[in-house]
Amino acid sequence: xxxxxxKLQDVIDSRMDEFYDYLRLDSVSTQDRKIxxxxxxxxGMLEKTGGEVQVLDDLGGNPVVYGFFPAGxxxxxxxxxxxxxxxxxxxxxxxxxxxxxxxxxxxxxxILYCRGVADNxxxxxxxxxxxxxxLDSEEGLSCNVKFLIEGEEENGSxxxxxxxxxxxxxxxxxxCIWEFGGKDEDExxxxxxxxxxxxxxxxxxxxxxxxxxxSIGAVVDNAxxxxxxxxxxxxxxxxxxxxxxxxxxxxxxxxxxxxVVARKPFDEEKTKELYGLKHPLxxxxxxxxxxxxxxxxxxxxxxxxxxxxxxxxxxxVLPRAASAKLDCRIVPGQDPEKIHKLIRTHLDKxxxxxxxxxxxKAQKAFRSDLKNNFVxxxxxxxxxxxxxxxxxxxxxxxxxxxxxxxxDKYLNLPVLSSGCGWANSKAHAPNESVRLKDFFEGxxxxxxxxxxxxx
Amino acid sequence: xxxxxxKLQDVIDSRMDEFYDYLRLDSVSTQDRKIxxxxxxxxGMLEKTGGEVQVLDDLGGNPVVYGFFPAGxxxxxxxxxxxxxxxxxxxxxxxxxxxxxxxxxxxxxxILYCRGVADNxxxxxxxxxxxxxxLDSEEGLSCNVKFLIEGEEENGSxxxxxxxxxxxxxxxxxxCIWEFGGKDEDExxxxxxxxxxxxxxxxxxxxxxxxxxxSIGAVVDNAxxxxxxxxxxxxxxxxxxxxxxxxxxxxxxxxxxxxVVARKPFDEEKTKELYGLKHPLxxxxxxxxxxxxxxxxxxxxxxxxxxxxxxxxxxxVLPRAASAKLDCRIVPGQDPEKIHKLIRTHLDKxxxxxxxxxxxKAQKAFRSDLKNNFVxxxxxxxxxxxxxxxxxxxxxxxxxxxxxxxxDKYLNLPVLSSGCGWANSKAHAPNESVRLKDFFEGxxxxxxxxxxxxx
Numbered sequence: 082x083x084x085x086x087x088k089l090q091d092v093i094d095s096r097m098d099e100f101y102d103y104l105r106l107d108s109v110s111t112q113d114r115k116i117x118x119x120x121x122x123x124x125g126m127l128e129k130t131g132g133e134v135q136v137l138d139d140l141g142g143n144p145v146v147y148g149f150f151p152a153g154x155x156x157x158x159x160x161x162x163x164x165x166x167x168x169x170x171x172x173x174x175x176x177x178x179x180x181x182x183x184x185x186x187x188x189x190x191x192i193l194y195c196r197g198v199a200d201n202x203x204x205x206x207x208x209x210x211x212x213x214x215x216l217d218s219e220e221g222l223s224c225n226v227k228f229l230i231e232g233e234e235e236n237g238s239x240x241x242x243x244x245x246x247x248x249x250x251x252x253x254x255x256x257c258i259w260e261f262g263g264k265d266e267d268e269x270x271x272x273x274x275x276x277x278x279x280x281x282x283x284x285x286x287x288x289x290x291x292x293x294x295x296s297i298g299a300v301v302d303n304a305x306x307x308x309x310x311x312x313x314x315x316x317x318x319x320x321x322x323x324x325x326x327x328x329x330x331x332x333x334x335x336x337x338x339x340x341v342v343a344r345k346p347f348d349e350e351k352t353k354e355l356y357g358l359k360h361p362l363x364x365x366x367x368x369x370x371x372x373x374x375x376x377x378x379x380x381x382x383x384x385x386x387x388x389x390x391x392x393x394x395x396x397x398v399l400p401r402a403a404s405a406k407l408d409c410r411i412v413p414g415q416d417p418e419k420i421h422k423l424i425r426t427h428l429d430k431x432x433x434x435x436x437x438x439x440x441x442k443a444q445k446a447f448r449s450d451l452k453n454n455f456v457x458x459x460x461x462x463x464x465x466x467x468x469x470x471x472x473x474x475x476x477x478x479x480x481x482x483x484x485x486x487x488x489d490k491y492l493n494l495p496v497l498s499s500g501c502g503w504a505n506s507k508a509h510a511p512n513e514s515v516r517l518k519d520f521f522e523g524x525x526x527x528x529x530x531x532x533x534x535x536x
Numbered sequence: 537x538x539x540x541x542x543k544l545q546d547v548i549d550s551r552m553d554e555f556y557d558y559l560r561l562d563s564v565s566t567q568d569r570k571i572x573x574x575x576x577x578x579x580g581m582l583e584k585t586g587g588e589v590q591v592l593d594d595l596g597g598n599p600v601v602y603g604f605f606p607a608g609x610x611x612x613x614x615x616x617x618x619x620x621x622x623x624x625x626x627x628x629x630x631x632x633x634x635x636x637x638x639x640x641x642x643x644x645x646x647i648l649y650c651r652g653v654a655d656n657x658x659x660x661x662x663x664x665x666x667x668x669x670x671l672d673s674e675e676g677l678s679c680n681v682k683f684l685i686e687g688e689e690e691n692g693s694x695x696x697x698x699x700x701x702x703x704x705x706x707x708x709x710x711x712c713i714w715e716f717g718g719k720d721e722d723e724x725x726x727x728x729x730x731x732x733x734x735x736x737x738x739x740x741x742x743x744x745x746x747x748x749x750x751s752i753g754a755v756v757d758n759a760x761x762x763x764x765x766x767x768x769x770x771x772x773x774x775x776x777x778x779x780x781x782x783x784x785x786x787x788x789x790x791x792x793x794x795x796v797v798a799r800k801p802f803d804e805e806k807t808k809e810l811y812g813l814k815h816p817l818x819x820x821x822x823x824x825x826x827x828x829x830x831x832x833x834x835x836x837x838x839x840x841x842x843x844x845x846x847x848x849x850x851x852x853v854l855p856r857a858a859s860a861k862l863d864c865r866i867v868p869g870q871d872p873e874k875i876h877k878l879i880r881t882h883l884d885k886x887x888x889x890x891x892x893x894x895x896x897k898a899q900k901a902f903r904s905d906l907k908n909n910f911v912x913x914x915x916x917x918x919x920x921x922x923x924x925x926x927x928x929x930x931x932x933x934x935x936x937x938x939x940x941x942x943x944d945k946y947l948n949l950p951v952l953s954s955g956c957g958w959a960n961s962k963a964h965a966p967n968e969s970v971r972l973k974d975f976f977e978g979x980x981x982x983x984x985x986x987x988x989x990x991x
Contacts, residue, residue: 111849172851175747236849277751281850290812292630292965295863296732296935298837299829301811302775302818305838313768318887320757356756357745359890363757374754382753383760384853389840390861394566394691395736395897396627397863397937398839398964405760406845408750408852432773435814442850480751482852509853510747 085214085532089524092214099126100206101186104195110143110169110236119168120144123205123230130209131216132228137248142240143169143232147251150212153221157535161225163254165488165496166205167234170197171509178511194514199506201260203515204523205230207501208258211527223535227254231484234260237281237442238484245491256455256495257488258530261481263502263519266351269472270463273479273498274456275448277379277410278486280417282424284308284405285437292389295397303399305388311433312405315424316381320363324427327379332414334377337451338477345474347372355504376478380410410482417443445486448478449495459497462533466526499526540669540987544979547669554581555661556641559650565598565624565691574623575599578660578685585664586671587683592703597695598624598687602706605667608676612990616680618709620943620951621660622689625652626964633966649969654961656715658970659978660685662956663713666982678990682709689715692736692897693939700946711910711950712943713985716936718957718974721806724927725918728934728953729911730903732834732865733941735872737879739763739860740892747844750852758854760843766888767860770879771836775818779882782834787869789832792906793932800929802827810959831933835865865937872898900941903933904950914952917988921981954981 103126108119120136120143127134127148138144146168152158173183173196181187183196193203208228215222229252231241245252265271288304316322334342349362349371364371369378384407389400409420421440428436449456456475463473485496501523507513558581563574575591575598582589582603593599601623607613628638628651636642638651648658663683670677684707686696700707720726743759771777789797804817804826819826824833839862844855864875876895883891904911911930918928940951956978962968 111851112847172845172847174845174847178746279852281852288814291633291962291967293811294936294964295835295837295839296830296865296937297807297811298835298863298865299833299935300775300817300819300826301807301813302773302815303837305841306771306773307815309764309767309838309841310773312764316761318757318761318765320755352752352756356748356752358756359743360757360762362755364755371755375751378754380750380753382750382758382852382854383764383844384750384851385844385846385855386760386764386858387842387846389838390627390629391840391842391859392567392627392629395861395863396566396839396964397734397736397837399837400840403841404846406850408753408850410751410753480754481749482751507746509749509851512746 085528086525088214088218089210089528090521092210092217093521093524096206096210103202103206104186104198105184107184108169108197108232109172110233112172116143116232120146120232123168126209127228130213137244140240140243140247145241145244146228146230148228148230150222150226152223152225152535156221156223158225160535161227161254162531162534163227163229163252163257164208165257166228166230166260167201167232168230169232169235171200171235175511180512188517191517192514193517193520194512196513198515199502199513200508203520204260204500207520207523208527210524211531214528215531220532223532226531227252234483237279237444241484242487245487249491252492254492254494257492259485259496259498260483260500261502262498262500263506264504266348266355266504267346269346269474270467271474271476272459272463273476274451275478276446276483276485277412277478277480278415278417278444278446279442279482280409280411280420280440281442282407283439283441284311284407285402286435287402288399289401292401293399295399298399301399304403305400307433307436308386308388308403308405311428311436312383314431315427319366321366322381324423326423327420330414330416330419331378331412334477341451341475341477342372342376345372345476375480376476377412379412379415382408384408410480411446413446413448416445444482444484447485447489447496449497451475451477453495455495455497458533459499459530462529463499463526465529466522499523540983541980543669543673544665544983545976547665547672548976548979551661551665558657558661559641559653560639562639563624563652563687564627565688567627571598571687575601575687578623581664582683585668592699595695595698595702600696600699601683601685603683603685605677605681607678607680607990611676611678613680615990616682616709617986617989618682618684618707618712619663620712621683621685621715622656622687623685624687624690625655626690630966635967643972646972647969648972648975649967651968653970654957654968655963658975659715659955662975662978663982665979666986669983670986675987678987681986682707689938692734692899696939697942700942704946707947709947709949712947714940714951714953715938715955716957717953717955718961719959721803721810721959722801724801724929725922726929726931727914727918728931729906730933731901731938731940732867732933732935733870733872733899733901734897734937735864735866735875735895736897737862738894738896739766739862740857741890742857744854744856747856748854750854753854756854759858760855762888762891763841763843763858763860766883766891767838769886770882774821776821777834777836779878781878782875785869785871785874786833786867789932796906796930796932797827797831800827800931830935831931832867834867834870837863839863865935866901868901868903871900899937899939902940902944902951904952906930906932908950910950910952913988914954914985917984918954918981920984921977954978
């Protein structure tokens, strides 16, 4: 192990208790839990590392934490790397399926379990540990470093655009490292150069003022049936969205992007095993490969629904109301507002005018130029950190969602991912985790990047 | 008011506190609440009225209470009228929608609210009050009276058939008055001569071992979509069941039954107003009238479903599991087990082999012979009780469900309904109620019937 890596391990060990306390804060933004406490805690973590901190909260929403670390004596004061993170986490339910307390960091077989550890608290700690190791050494940072740490990412980042617009000068940087990243099912370290957007909807329908004895079902419809038929009309069982115009605005991937995607391995059997899938992948009638589907094409997902009686035994009612949550992951070229209009029109045309459709989260997609020099720097520093046992793989586009589009719009810079997640991190699901080995290697990646970026 | 009616009012008043205590017992059979206490209480009510009581519990399930009152001195010892009641009630949820505590009897504007009052505790009280008034008078009962009061009606009466089979001699009677009955939207007093059956199903599907981040929805299906498509395939938006063979076994209604149904008024506007319906009735492409649909044709109803995240805000997951409750009201000729097989075959044929389908409640339908002399006795005694302001209307078939089929099978007798419900009784829904006026008139009907039946 080289000197830097030994130093990193020391720093990691010395800040583990601090990290655990950060994980214990159940900062669930969609439920407004522990937000002020977490902001205060994050501010303290940055200050302890030696950063200048500002808490921005003049535009509403959960506060945005700004951090700044200047380049060292031998560093390049004209280059700035921006780290994007978020301090909020997903809700912990279904709580029954956790094998340890969701908000108590628990290590088992060198794996650290906690809600929010992979998405995205470990990545903040990784970056702070890397900075501290370099600041403690003689060389210092090769560039300026800024942080933007928001608290509404799991809620669609509704305030982030406003803060980036108003504070564009404060956050001005040359490139950005995204909040997440990590290894895939084949233990490749994947660097993402883009991200999908999102249109998330609440659907709601009422059929009556009261629940009615189900015998009347001979002549009276109910909300559960109406919602079922409306949902079934939106997407077929083979994963094809049936809403007219849904696919029209997709920016076609370039040949180079397709080539990069084609290089990425995809192992269907491993994916099935990983999640315990009960059915084949739903890609049979699509014109694109699974990897292309994940990178370049939009999805439509029922994230949940509820209506009527769902307890034990039976209750015979016509439910008066029904609701569902629908999530569309959209791609460059698509606009959430337009998707909203298209689905509304589809429902109206099919006799579902009465079904309420509210767009509760909207986010455009973004993809960096893969030929930008920043791509090479991130890839090469990753190779140094991960060594020969791990392939470093570039991906034009992650299948998940984040507010990357705003960084392009207001700061106009390339954005790449880096993080310490793994294929079984279970972000958004019970038993979310990070492996301690990845936590170390992710720290090394950031340290090498911070050595090289200013050169 | 004649002497009998005055006497009835006295008896009603004297037993109102006892009735309220009966209502306070939250005897929810599907949740196993207060069953032994309620059995004991019912036994006490019968004994207080002067009946001989046996509690039958040797065949499992909730106990069946048997009661016997012999014909009076001038009465006909060779004729026996059987009253069927149940002491169990539906669950009270959604509890938020109750305007008074669900299990606290509350009178407002001469309407008595409580879970179980209409279905079916008031009808037991009505019958006991009528018997007591006659026993207190010189004439006594014109016939023997028996009671069968079970505790699993709201759970599909799984044990009743067994008790009727074993105790057929004990319950042997000449005719039976059903547990419920009452007035429709137009204030007609409706006497039902039959009842639908039921096949009630739990549906359940799993798509993975874990909830998955919804970005993977580009290639991986989820349980919510699978259940949606499966349900949508079973019945169309116009109320037509699409399961092959579903309608095949229906016993066609006779011309006389059709004629009786055609006499029954049906007021679409009143039905819509009563429940606050948001949509037109779903009868547009059916070959039968609304009243025929209610009496003679089967239904398929989603009583509830649940999957994934249904809380506030958003959560982006592929739900690993989804479940639904499906209720088919079936008619004479149809068999619940066969309906089960037909739906299973339909699901398998349409690619939904993985969807579990459990028949959790099964009940055949029954319709009495409308030309039986008992029909006239019940109709004529009702006319005396309700007077000229109320039309007494015969219906071959109620749209609801009950274990009437077993009474035909083991006791071989005609069964007619009588009760003190009204169109806004909200059986199975919040704010269930009975009007005090109907409670009195229902008592009068039973008293006149008990004067006439033995003659």
